[in-house]
Amino acid sequence: MNNLENQVCDVLRGTLGLGKMPLSADSPLLGALPQLDSMAVLALLTALEEYFGIAILDDEISARHFATVGTLTAFVQSKRP
Structure with missing residues (x-):
């Protein structure tokens, strides 16, 4: 997992209250996380x-x-200068 992906995961965990839930690039979000x-x-x-x-x-x-x-993560990357 790259640094940007780690940062996105940290924002996800913090915003959604996921604690230390393991996340990877393949982790499904919309429709898979009831918190989302x-x-x-x-x-x-x-x-x-x-x-x-x-x-x-x-x-x-x-x-x-x-x-x-x-x-x-790819979307966030596309928005960065």
């Missing part, structure tokens, strides 16, 4: 923006970005 409901998605987006200093526009948000930890 629509309100939690908003909180997670805000947390990612603050942590990484990125801006996520409403029209950029897609369920495909929340399929796995890996797809979420």
